Amino acid sequence: MIPETRQKTxxxxxxxxxxxTSALVTLGAAGVSAxxxxxxxxxxxxxxxxxxxxxxxxxxxxxxxxxxxTHPGIHVVGQLVPFNSYQQKLxxxxxxxxxxxxxxxKDWWLGEYAHKHLLVSLTPDIHKWTFASDxxxxxxxxGRTSPTSPVYMLPDEYITFYLYYRKDWFAAxxxxxxxxxxxxxxxxxxxxxxxxxxxGFAMRGGGGGQDQWYAFLAAGGARLVNxxxxxxxxxxxxxxxxxxYIDLVRKYHVAPPTxxxxxxxxxxxxxxxxxxxxxxxxxxxxxxxxxALGNKLGVVPMPQANPSHPxxxxxxxxxxxxxxxxxxxxxxxxxxxxxxxxxxxILDHSPNAELPILKSVxxxxxxxxxxxxxxxxxEEKYAHDWPPLPGVAAVSGHVWERTMDQALLGQIxxxxxxxxxxxxxxxx
Amino acid sequence: MxxxxxxxxxxxxxxxxxxxxxxxxxxxxxxxxxxxxxAIGFSFFHYNPLDVTGAHVRFVGLSNYLxxxxxxxxxxxxxxxxxxxxGVVTVQFLxxxxxxxxxxxxxxxxDVVRGLVLIPxxxxxxxxxxxxxxxxDGNYGVLNDLLHRVGLGFLAQxxxxxxxxxxxxxxxxxxxxxxxxxxxxxxxxxxxxxxxxLEAARLDRASAWRTFWAIKLPIIAPTVMITxxxxxxxxxxxxxxxxxxxxxxxxxxxxxxPADAYYTAYTDFAFGRAGxxxxxxxxxxxxxxxxxxxxxxxxxxxxx
Numbered sequence: 265m266i267p268e269t270r271q272k273t274x275x276x277x278x279x280x281x282x283x284x285t286s287a288l289v290t291l292g293a294a295g296v297s298a299x300x301x302x303x304x305x306x307x308x309x310x311x312x313x314x315x316x317x318x319x320x321x322x323x324x325x326x327x328x329x330x331x332x333x334t335h336p337g338i339h340v341v342g343q344l345v346p347f348n349s350y351q352q353k354l355x356x357x358x359x360x361x362x363x364x365x366x367x368x369x370k371d372w373w374l375g376e377y378a379h380k381h382l383l384v385s386l387t388p389d390i391h392k393w394t395f396a397s398d399x400x401x402x403x404x405x406x407g408r409t410s411p412t413s414p415v416y417m418l419p420d421e422y423i424t425f426y427l428y429y430r431k432d433w434f435a436a437x438x439x440x441x442x443x444x445x446x447x448x449x450x451x452x453x454x455x456x457x458x459x460x461x462x463x464g465f466a467m468r469g470g471g472g473g474q475d476q477w478y479a480f481l482a483a484g485g486a487r488l489v490n491x492x493x494x495x496x497x498x499x500x501x502x503x504x505x506x507x508x509y510i511d512l513v514r515k516y517h518v519a520p521p522t523x524x525x526x527x528x529x530x531x532x533x534x535x536x537x538x539x540x541x542x543x544x545x546x547x548x549x550x551x552x553x554x555x556a557l558g559n560k561l562g563v564v565p566m567p568q569a570n571p572s573h574p575x576x577x578x579x580x581x582x583x584x585x586x587x588x589x590x591x592x593x594x595x596x597x598x599x600x601x602x603x604x605x606x607x608x609x610i611l612d613h614s615p616n617a618e619l620p621i622l623k624s625v626x627x628x629x630x631x632x633x634x635x636x637x638x639x640x641x642x643e644e645k646y647a648h649d650w651p652p653l654p655g656v657a658a659v660s661g662h663v664w665e666r667t668m669d670q671a672l673l674g675q676i677x678x679x680x681x682x683x684x685x686x687x688x689x690x691x692x
Numbered sequence: 693m694x695x696x697x698x699x700x701x702x703x704x705x706x707x708x709x710x711x712x713x714x715x716x717x718x719x720x721x722x723x724x725x726x727x728x729x730x731a732i733g734f735s736f737f738h739y740n741p742l743d744v745t746g747a748h749v750r751f752v753g754l755s756n757y758l759x760x761x762x763x764x765x766x767x768x769x770x771x772x773x774x775x776x777x778x779g780v781v782t783v784q785f786l787x788x789x790x791x792x793x794x795x796x797x798x799x800x801x802x803d804v805v806r807g808l809v810l811i812p813x814x815x816x817x818x819x820x821x822x823x824x825x826x827x828x829d830g831n832y833g834v835l836n837d838l839l840h841r842v843g844l845g846f847l848a849q850x851x852x853x854x855x856x857x858x859x860x861x862x863x864x865x866x867x868x869x870x871x872x873x874x875x876x877x878x879x880x881x882x883x884x885x886x887x888x889x890l891e892a893a894r895l896d897r898a899s900a901w902r903t904f905w906a907i908k909l910p911i912i913a914p915t916v917m918i919t920x921x922x923x924x925x926x927x928x929x930x931x932x933x934x935x936x937x938x939x940x941x942x943x944x945x946x947x948x949x950p951a952d953a954y955y956t957a958y959t960d961f962a963f964g965r966a967g968x969x970x971x972x973x974x975x976x977x978x979x980x981x982x983x984x985x986x987x988x989x990x991x992x993x994x995x996x
Binding site: 355358380382461529673675 | 740741742743744745765825829830831832850852853855858938939940941942943944955958959960961
């Protein structure tokens with residue numbers, strides 16, 4: 265028989281153990297290594313991580329199968345990782361010494377990873393690459409951390425933000441789609457009727473809304489960094505444009521009351537269901553919106569504060585190779601094949617399509633004759649990418665959302681929001 | 693002679709269970725113990741997990757703790773955690789107890805109902821989150837639609853978009869998920885109550901309330917204690933709903949300490965500060981639970 269005090273002690277001890285365990289195990293587990301990637305024999309195995317915008321359409325697995333079938337010396341093993349947990353899982357894998365050989369990558373993360381010397385410089389291979397001269401020249405900068413740095417990310421798909429609008433609503437209200445900020449506000453106000461659950465603009469204040477916000481910031485003439493790479497996110501111009509964006513909710517009331525927390529699913533559902541008249545997004549949602557709205561769907565470039573100096577947001581999805589990889593050359597063979605005309609054509613004709621990065625593909629009639637592609641491609645000339653700073657990962661991860669929410673709720677000013685973002689970009 | 697030879701044999705016999713336990717102990721220490729110790733270690737260092745060479749790892753003493761404790765975001769998160777833990781567990785317990793009492797009655801279809809009530813508990817968090825996101829959606833949510841249909845449209849709200857309703861909405865979902873756990877555990881405890889005691893109470897014409905208070909509750913008290921403790925610990929660390937539905941927003945309205953630690957670790961890449969946050973929560977929880985245990989011990993519940 266166990267004495268009473270010992271029994272109590274054991275109960276307490278078990279509770280203590282479970283408490284410490286539950287609170288700490290998730291974080292600490294990140295440090296447990298699971299082994300390293302390996303290759304053996306003459307066939308080199310490349311472990312590749314990717315996400316799909318629409319995982320139900322297996323575009324990347326199909327590409328991997330085609331690559332494996334035509335490259336007998338290399339076997340690519342694809343690992344689909346949901347985008348929402350992609351950054352976390354990649355961080356865990358790197359910390360555990362178990363990074364993949366190659367991975368699909370966003371320019372948001374480039375600063376943090378490249379500055380930690382985790383990525384292979386692709387510049388020597390790019391010099392020898394057949395299709396290097398076919399890449400839209402501006403896109404090389406999306407894979408660099410500075411204008412003179414090596415290229416760490418091979419471009420694969422690009423997006424620019426433009427404005428979807430409901431043609432039928434605009435026609436009924438005898439309005440033209442907006443070209444300027446002032447027209448945008450005027451149209452949005454006229455199309456807003458809360459009694460009918462109709463709002464002029466689908467603002468994305470929730471997760472992932474930083475791209476939409478940055479598109480309006482750039483269209484308003486504000487910049488996150490200047491031409492010298494210095495952070496100017498809290499310049500008077502940026503604060504003023506941000507205030508204009510906040511006013512869409514707080515002053516003009518042209519967005520649904522859920523705007524502060526709306527994310528992509530709500531944005532699409534509201535637009536499809538006739539709750540909102542305008543939505544800033546990119547070519548990635550074209551297929552789903554066209555299927556839902558047919559000829560009621562229209563598109564124009566982002567409205568501008570000053571149309572003579574246009575701007576919008578652009579962001580690149582590319583591929584990187586990790587320095588820890590023992591099969592870097594095989595990984596290069598694979599990711600360079602992914603950016604070849606053959607693979608780009610397959611990818612950009614799929615429901616997971618974004619803008620092609622090769623001039624030869626861009627010029628194809630499929631992309632030039634469809635206004636939704638054409639408008640997006642034309643915007644490429646003045647699109648501003650996220651700066652390759654380490655702080656961008658934190659801004660896009662949670663800082664923007666937290667401060668935007670507070671600004672939309674009136675808890676902080678535009679200046680306080682932009683000061684926080686500027687400090688984060690500076691790594692403070 | 694026989695005494696001398698039996699001593700090693702007796703010792704070996706006593707040690708044998710330890711050998712049997714060793715594989716499990718090694719697994720537990722390796723998979724759980726090591727990460728826990730490492731997380732505590734992180735909390736005293738400036739540590740970016742992407743710094744794989746360790747070139748920039750440096751000992752910072754208690755500065756991660758000081759920085760966390762003086763950070764307004766963490767302070768918001770700490771207050772939210774208190775509301776989240778005690779709000780959720782209290783309501784889950786009360787409704788779970790009611791459910792257990794009802795399920796302990798004899799009625800037609802009881803076995804089927806007992807199975808069905810487990811559905812929320814068995815529903816994966818992601819699925820539950822997606823389901824409730826659309827039920828409570830501010831524009832097309834089922835709840836708002838029902839309110840409009842019954843003439844209570846003025847009560848319709850953008851539930852997840854307002855600081856005043858967002859945390860409560862998340863708590864509602866977690867309560868819905870957790871009630872079956874309490875109900876089933878307490879039901880199991882109630883079924884151990886000897887029938888003679890209940891029969892004696894009935895003969896003494898004790899009311900249902902008196903029977904519950906004087907007979908049933910003391911007997912199920914140890915189960916109440918341990919299930920409540922478990923739920924406090926689980927609820928404190930649970931952040932799936934928050935990450936999926938609100939990401940801690942709007943603003944800091946639904947940010948709890950584990951969620952704050954998660955974002956600090958994976959978007960700020962500040963594992964040291966995130967570790968400090970986790971350790972602070974663990975220590976506070978430890979204090980609460982030890983006080984709780986002491987209180988129960990004084991009342992003799994641990995002696996049952």
